[in-house]
Amino acid sequence: MSSLSCLRLRHLSLVLVLGGALSAFGTESHAEGPLVLHDGRDCGVIGTAFFTFQERSVRALALFEFETTRLTHTTQSCAEGNPKTYGNMRAALGLPPAAPPKAVAPSSPGSPSTPNAPSKPKGRGGAAVVTSTAAGGQRCAPDVEYTNYKQAEGDWAEKPVQPGYMKFERTSCHLVAWTTALGYYGYDYNPEQLRDELNRTDGWRSGKGGKVHPSRTALQALTKGGKFAKTTGLADHGKHNAAALEAVRRHFCVDRKGEPMVGNVDYESDDDDRGNHFVTIIGFQDGEPLVLDPGSADTDKSRVSGAKLTSNKSVKTGVLLNDVRRPKQGHYYLTGLEFVE
Numbered sequence: 456m457s458s459l460s461c462l463r464l465r466h467l468s469l470v471l472v473l474g475g476a477l478s479a480f481g482t483e484s485h486a487e488g489p490l491v492l493h494d495g496r497d498c499g500v501i502g503t504a505f506f507t508f509q510e511r512s513v514r515a516l517a518l519f520e521f522e523t524t525r526l527t528h529t530t531q532s533c534a535e536g537n538p539k540t541y542g543n544m545r546a547a548l549g550l551p552p553a554a555p556p557k558a559v560a561p562s563s564p565g566s567p568s569t570p571n572a573p574s575k576p577k578g579r580g581g582a583a584v585v586t587s588t589a590a591g592g593q594r595c596a597p598d599v600e601y602t603n604y605k606q607a608e609g610d611w612a613e614k615p616v617q618p619g620y621m622k623f624e625r626t627s628c629h630l631v632a633w634t635t636a637l638g639y640y641g642y643d644y645n646p647e648q649l650r651d652e653l654n655r656t657d658g659w660r661s662g663k664g665g666k667v668h669p670s671r672t673a674l675q676a677l678t679k680g681g682k683f684a685k686t687t688g689l690a691d692h693g694k695h696n697a698a699a700l701e702a703v704r705r706h707f708c709v710d711r712k713g714e715p716m717v718g719n720v721d722y723e724s725d726d727d728d729r730g731n732h733f734v735t736i737i738g739f740q741d742g743e744p745l746v747l748d749p750g751s752a753d754t755d756k757s758r759v760s761g762a763k764l765t766s767n768k769s770v771k772t773g774v775l776l777n778d779v780r781r782p783k784q785g786h787y788y789l790t791g792l793e794f795v796e
Contacts, residue, residue: 498524498533502540511548518544576641580714583707588741595704596738596745597713600769601638604646606631606749608766611647617666623647629668629717631749632733636715639737640678645767680714680795689728690721690788695776699789700744706794707739716794718744720776723785730790734776743775744789757781 501524505517521544522534534541534553542552580599588594606612607624616627623631623646634649644652649669653659658673659666671683688696699718706712715737719730738745751757753764759778764770779787 498537501533502537502544505544506547514544514548518548577643578641580639580641582713583711583738585708585711590741592741593708594738594740594745595708595711596740596772597639598771599639599713599737600771601635601715601735601737601747601773602645603747603753603764603766603768603770604631604635604749605752605766606646608752609645611645611650614647616650620664620667626667628750629733632717632735633669633674635735635747635749636717637677639713639715640680642677674793675795678714678795683793683795685791685793687719687730687791690730690790692728693723693788695744695789696791699792702792703736703744703789704739704742712796714794714796716792718746718776718789719791719793720787721790723788724783728788728790731784732787734779734787735773736776736792737773740775743777745773746776746779747773748779748787751779751781 498521501517501521505514505521508514508517520533521537521541522532524533525531538553545551545553580597583595583597585593585595606627609623611627612624613622615622616630620626627646630649631646634644634646637644637649653669653673656673656676658670658676660668660670671685675681675683686699686702688699690696703716703718706714706716715735718734718736720732720734721728722731725731732750734744734746734748734750736744736746747764747770748757753766757779758774759780760774762774762778764772764774776787776789
């Protein structure tokens with residue numbers, strides 16, 4: 456395999472100038488198999504591969520890639536986002552330390568500051584707007600666009616949430632429900648980016664399996680809303696938990712609050728009334744929570760009404776919780792809530 460196909464250089468001018476060095480890549484690399492680089496996500500690959508090269512000219516080529524490759528969703532280069540690795544690479548080549556980066560003001564607590572996420576939220580949603588519906592009821596929801604994130608659709612779906620954990624598609628409904636909810640506060644995190652931010656800030660629940668559940672402290676910091684609240688309970692034998700349902704109605708329709716809630720729901724198909732899954736509640740309409748479901752593909756088979764929403768795209772509405780019906784799980788029934796007030 457040619458060195459160009461291994462490194463996939465995007466800078467043709469560099470290839471022309473250092474073309475002679477490329478032949479060393481294939482013989483001097485001790486990597487097991489070809490390097491597969493992904494635009495915006497290859498910093499770790501380049502940095503790791505650098506230290507397997509013995510030929511100085513090939514190391515210089517990799518260093519150049521590390522200096523010029525941009526991180527996802529930011530103008531930072533790999534070198535700027537990974538200064539320790541960059542310093543070690545320069546030292547290995549006998550180069551002087553790089554000039555220190557310009558000082559920047561520290562971010563406020565809870566603001567995303569990882570290279571893989573926006574540096575600060577864009578804004579905050581408003582209060583719930585109450586309108587009449589064609590069914591003769593009310594729709595109570597803020598005028599806010601959310602991203603309809605899915606745990607089993609997207610670049611993250613086949614990746615483990617954490618080393619040794621199951622993949623996003625299997626075990627991240629709680630994380631993804633909160634990813635969607637944070638859109639109200641102006642964050643552009645996708646599920647993988649929120650995972651990275653919580654890793655950076657140690658923002659996970661403690662205990663076994665905790666690294667798929669954001670902690671109350673982290674959610675309070677991210678939402679800047681005050682106190683985290685949580686209610687738990689059981690579904691009522693094929694009906695929503697009455698107290699949880701009333702709390703959703705009061706939140707959006709009586710108090711006119713716009714902050715989303717994360718609802719724990721029970722599958723109709725199992726033998727108990729305990730919660731099995733999480734959804735994002737963005738309003739209340741015609742006696743039902745209005746939700747975005749991270750676990751349900753938006754197809755006619757997943758909706759009693761046949762309503763469809765675009766996955767991983769911006770939407771201005773959700774679906775009624777009693778309209779969600781997956782072939783195996785059946786309907787969802789509300790059991791408990793999480794929110795910041």
